[in-house]
Amino acid sequence: MNNHTTRQIHIGSVPIGGGAPVVVQSMTNTDTRDVPATLAQIERLAAAGCEIVRVAVPDDTAAKAMPALCAASPLPVVADIHFDARLAVASLEGGAAALRINPGNIGGPAKVDMVVDAAKAHKAPIRIGVNAGSLEKELLHRFHGPTPEALVESAMSHVALLEKRGFEAIKISLKSSSVPDTLAAYRLLASRCPYPLHTGITEAGTLLRGAVKSAVGIGILLSEGLGDTIRVSLTHDPVREVEVAWQILRSLGLRQRGPEIISCPTCGRTEIDLIGLAQAVEERLAHVSQTFTVAVMGCVVNGPGEAREADVGIAGGRGKGILFRKGQVVGSVTGGQQELLNALMQEIEAFLQER
Structure with a gap:
């Protein structure tokens, strides 16, 4: 396997990149506003070997649930934010260890400033998450669709917004439901920046189909030394995502857990x-x-x-x-x-x- 080394960041106490072991993560599918149900799922994920957990924060009520959720969670919690900078700041103030946002659609320069200032204050990394299904229209037109080049161009434009503000605690994901496109995108991105890579195949599908697609895509990238943290996306219980992720790591001899x-x-x-x-x-x-x-x-x-x-x-x-x-x-x-x-x-x- 290649030794593609990236910068190291920390999500809570968990190191990502810089030669650290590949980290397994997942995302809850409970209503974040229901703290007991979400915590119960996080505890099940932790028992299965999950090391970082992401939760959706779609509104103010969900953001208000973050203090109780983060205080009781056995895992560092990443807040998944779309479009609303206020929710990002509130989540960090509530204890979120990191954010998943797209700086380009968070609401303009002043809003990006607000989020970056909060992330710096709380020493929280930002994951730039680019998805083939939600690329900017200008890039879709310029590259004639959600091509690997378009995914990377989108990511680099978001990175530039953060770097301009002196923020480099960044990790990046480029996700497509196409395995070949995902592979090409990560290979290109790795040649252009030093940030830790969050790898996965989005909308991979149900348990069998999704596990196969994820194992092929993530496995190939990891075998090439690309990938610092992984999330297997399945239309299934998130605990099964963690189980599949560990099987991928075990199969490649990267990490071992359980029999x-x-x-x-x-x-x-x-x-x-x-x-x-x-x-x-x-x-x-x-x-x-x-x-x-x-x-x-x-x-x-x-x-x-x-x-x-x-x-x-x-x-x-x-x-x-x-x-x-x-x-x-x-x-x-x-x-x-x-x-x-x-x-x-x-x-x-x-x-x-x-x-």
């Missing part, structure tokens, strides 16, 4: 509900943060050999199963699906205690 679960794809020799067993194991281990490897195999003959590198594993057959560690059989199980699951979980617990 790696490997399982065979099933075949005509499979005599148990391997799909159900693997899913049950995944659910039971969803909030375990220790890193180790678990194998769930459907063949008692070949299972231990095929998963010999797994720390702990189980291979099931009709009414029976064997437990193994690093390919060596350490026990047997008699019974059905639930007995296999229980035995594996007990073996995992013993393994973690020993380690």
Whole structure:
């Protein structure tokens, strides 16, 4: 992987860029004005491994909820603002650790001054978020559509507004639902400025489609050294966004969190509900943060050999199963699906205690 190094900023206590580990973030889909519901979702996101959370601040009522929300949040909170500079300032005064705005549409030079002054006072970075679906009309006309060049030109014009005011605690996102356009845009942007990059594929879709598009787009960028923080956008529970993000990082060897679960794809020799067993194991281990490897195999003959590198594993057959560690059989199980699951979980617990 390339070592494309950007400047470092901090959102709360979380460093972004400058060689820091890639940060996982997400956005709540609750009504920000409902503080208990929003906090409950933030706590679930934190438990899943989210490190920064963004909330929408669409009106004064939402801005007034920020003090209580930020004070109780286990994660740094980024306020997502569109068009209204007052909401940006109120959010910072309420404890927001950063802003997501487009300086060009916040209301003119005086409004940009107001937001930048508040951000400086609160030591809060600003994320410039450029989206292919909301580019300036002039750029759409000049570049004949929401091209990668148009996305970068929009971002750089917003950056200039902040740099002109001596503000450089900036990170940038360029989002498109097109993976090729997103890749081209970030590559171009990286050659033009040193600011940390927030990467993702916008409007990626439902769980399966969105996970695939995000893994391809974000994965390629990260493999090229581009990306300091990532957000997987899914039409689904935001917790699943965090889970997919960690799988992307794990697959590239960039960061590890929680167990790696490997399982065979099933075949005509499979005599148990391997799909159900693997899913049950995944659910039971969803909030375990220790890193180790678990194998769930459907063949008692070949299972231990095929998963010999797994720390702990189980291979099931009709009414029976064997437990193994690093390919060596350490026990047997008699019974059905639930007995296999229980035995594996007990073996995992013993393994973690020993380690």
